[in-house]
Amino acid sequence: MWxxxxxxxxxxxxxxxxxxxAVAALLMVLGSGASRAAGQSxxxxxxxxxxxxxxxxxxxxxxxxxxxxxxxxxxxxxRATVYAARxxxxxxxxxxxxxxxxxxxxVFAGVSSAEQLLADYRATAVRRDGGAHLVVExxxxxxxxxxxxxVAVIDEGRWTVEELRLxxxxxxxxxxxxxxxxxxxxxxxxxxxxxxxxPAQADLTYSNYRLNVPLPPDTFPGD
Numbered sequence: 001m002w003x004x005x006x007x008x009x010x011x012x013x014x015x016x017x018x019x020x021x022a023v024a025a026l027l028m029v030l031g032s033g034a035s036r037a038a039g040q041s042x043x044x045x046x047x048x049x050x051x052x053x054x055x056x057x058x059x060x061x062x063x064x065x066x067x068x069x070x071x072x073x074x075x076x077x078x079r080a081t082v083y084a085a086r087x088x089x090x091x092x093x094x095x096x097x098x099x100x101x102x103x104x105x106x107v108f109a110g111v112s113s114a115e116q117l118l119a120d121y122r123a124t125a126v127r128r129d130g131g132a133h134l135v136v137e138x139x140x141x142x143x144x145x146x147x148x149x150x151v152a153v154i155d156e157g158r159w160t161v162e163e164l165r166l167x168x169x170x171x172x173x174x175x176x177x178x179x180x181x182x183x184x185x186x187x188x189x190x191x192x193x194x195x196x197x198x199p200a201q202a203d204l205t206y207s208n209y210r211l212n213v214p215l216p217p218d219t220f221p222g223d
Contacts, residue, residue, distance in 0.1 A: 171197030
């Protein structure tokens, strides 16, 4: 079976459209103990600017198309619907999961909390890269936290997460995002994700945003 060659977690990450949501949640709560260069904005100041982006956006539903390539041997074009709500809840429903991947399931969901993220991570550095970007480095507060570390690159002009690198014990994931203004909100329209060490790559596109709409009542069980 090909699934023995590729860690299932890695496949999920290659498919993952939820990365921007996780980063946004992470950046909203991390910062205590972070070092910063002289003259650099403090993390609370960075946090405040990030919080000012899309303040009126509470929920959205968006269609996602993904072109996934793994090991240079496998290629899939997947269709999914993404449901999201503040502060960092998401649900991804894949509509055409390939037969060889159906063991992974077709619904991926997560509910985060500021308290849990703050308990799991600490910011180790906030610095400017010499241009118009801030670099925020985070690390797990305990050995069992997964991923153990990450780096986010933030555009100071738009205050969007442009790049995310997640560091796992088995390798790294790198994601880069493109944004556009839709109905007054700055939203991702595409992303490219690399999973190093497999290798795997995914090109994601987002279309048909439905903003501030009621989500189906069973979107997040337990609400």
